[in-house]
Amino acid sequence: MLPRPFPFEKLPTLQTKKLVLQQLTNNHLKSYHELCSEEKTMKSYGLHPHTDLQQTQKTLNILASWFQANTAIRWGVFVKSENQKIVGDIGFWQFDVLRGRAEIAAKMSVNFQGQGFAYEALCSVIDFGFSHLNLNGIDANIALTNKAPIYLVKKLGFREIGIRPELSYSSIQECWQDMAFFSLNRKDWNLADE
Template identity: 30%
Template sequence: MITTERLELRYFRPEDAEAFSAYRSVPEVARFQSWNAPFGLEEAQAKVASFADGDPLQPGWFQYAIALDGLLIGDIGLNTFDNLMQADIGYTLAQEHQGKGYATEAVGGLLQHLFVDRDLHRVSAEVDARNVASARLLVRLGFQQEGFRPENTWFKDEWTDDLLFGLLRSNWRRTAG
């Protein structure tokens, strides 16, 4: 669906379930995410099947598989608004593939697609303030921090601070060169 220099963003496939379960079962990967580790294979199979039925061009959530040499290494969630001009994103990368630029490349490839091919006006992201690596990734890609909400979310038995990020297509054009 979307290709970058090293990666492919594509629909999930049934054979992705084992890798999906594996990286979502790592406590450090799950720490700032909506699920808890471990993430069982049956649950992964059900999620992968539901993701495969999604349509990225329709309003609502769609989950892209991030593949390296055909193998699943992560995923990007895209929540397209009803107006089809705005979206929220979220992303996860397997721990062994972090720190190699794959997340930046995958999110950057998705932004290129959203702003150029789909003509979106704005993309937003919300990050747990403790997830410094994720916030840095967004800034690297041109997002601006637009808000800080202290103790805003009751998450995994504690109050957490939220950072709000946004990127307009016009600003992305300037930073993308």
């Protein structure tokens, strides 16, 4: 069963070969704003790019309040070789305590895609979810037009469950979007590790 509240007051920092995943704070405002103001990056997630620091500050405040309320966890994804440059964010939300499940979500700068960073970050966060949050399953909802993340979750062993009609609103297209629904259970992840 998922521990409530989270079994930590501060989100643990995760290290991989190329990345550092750490909790986003106000200290990251300027670098996070660079990510959130990338038009191509935000458009691929159906969002308008941030035009000023206040928008990014509001986002950081929302993420912090969700963490304090035990409803979401979000790490910044920093590349070690890029002087700790933030290249994305990743985490869990939509916790279903009864079923021991959560939804994983990530955003990666288009300038850093195709270098294995998303794969490495997802592996680390999935491990964390199963080992430290005691999740039994992790779900992902991805816009049908977002082909790279669909390929990535399949590569990680997620099973495609189906289409969830009009699940997410795209402020770019000003309409509701159908989302591909994927799921990964702990036992399948553990089998992949063997």
